[in-house]
Amino acid sequence: MDRKSKRPAGAAKRPVGSGKTPPLRRSSRDLVSLLESSARSFPQVELRNVFGHSCGFVKGQMAFGLHREEFFIRLGEEDRDQLLLLEGAHHLEPVPGRRMREYVVLPEAVRATPQQLKRWLEMAVTYTAGLPPKPKKPAARKRA
Numbered sequence: 001m002d003r004k005s006k007r008p009a010g011a012a013k014r015p016v017g018s019g020k021t022p023p024l025r026r027s028s029r030d031l032v033s034l035l036e037s038s039a040r041s042f043p044q045v046e047l048r049n050v051f052g053h054s055c056g057f058v059k060g061q062m063a064f065g066l067h068r069e070e071f072f073i074r075l076g077e078e079d080r081d082q083l084l085l086l087e088g089a090h091h092l093e094p095v096p097g098r099r100m101r102e103y104v105v106l107p108e109a110v111r112a113t114p115q116q117l118k119r120w121l122e123m124a125v126t127y128t129a130g131l132p133p134k135p136k137k138p139a140a141r142k143r144a
Contacts, residue, residue, distance in 0.1 A: 025068045026052060026053070026068075027053055027054065027066040027067075027068060027069060028069060031066055031069060031071060032054050032066065034071070034111065034117075035047075035054050035056070035064070035065070035066055035071065036054065038117060038118065038121055039056045041118060041121070042056070042058075042121070042122075042125050044058055044059075044125065044129065045057065045058055045063065045125060046058075050062070050065060053065060053066045053067055053068075054066050056125075058125055058128040058129045059128070059129060059131070059133045059134075060133050060134040061074075061128045061131050061133070061134055062074060062128070063121075063124045063125050063127075063128035063129075064121060064124050064125075067092060067094050070092065070105045070106075071105065071106045071111055072092040072100075072103045072104060072105045072106065073103065073104060073106060073120055073121065073123075073124035074102050074103050074124050074127060074128050075102065075104060075123060075124055075127055076102075076127045079123050079127065080102065080104055083104045083106075083120065084104060086107050086109070086110065087107060087109070088105075088107030088108055088109065089104055089105060089106065089107045089110075090104070090105050091103065091104060091105070092104065092105055106120060
């Protein structure tokens with residue numbers, strides 16, 4: 001057993017870049033602009049980048065965001081079920097097989113209609129604001 005890598009002695013190393021994660025693709029400028037302009041309606045929303053994608057946070061919790069060319073929102077169960085009835089809506093799945101239960105991708109028809117988009121974002125912000133704040137992570141200890 002190789003003590004450093006905890007692999008059996010003589011076991012081959014996995015080649016670099018052989019993981020199953022697809023390469024990072026950024027959201028289009030138009031989609032980023034849509035998210036940023038929509039977020040201005042909600043003063044309690046803080047915009048941050050998560051893995052290179054724009055996302056809106058309320059009290060430390062992600063309420064909505066972008067993943068590649070998908071605009072997703074976080075909803076409670078009843079609203080989520082209602083949104084999933086719309087054609088084109090589906091659960092966010094950033095990695096194949098890893099569905100994020102509370103997050104639903106908005107259909108193109110909703111994104112293209114400002115009133116509908118604002119209505120769904122209001123529901124997402126309201127739901128997320130009602131969640132308990134995320135606990136603060138302890139500060140990392142400095143190495144000597």
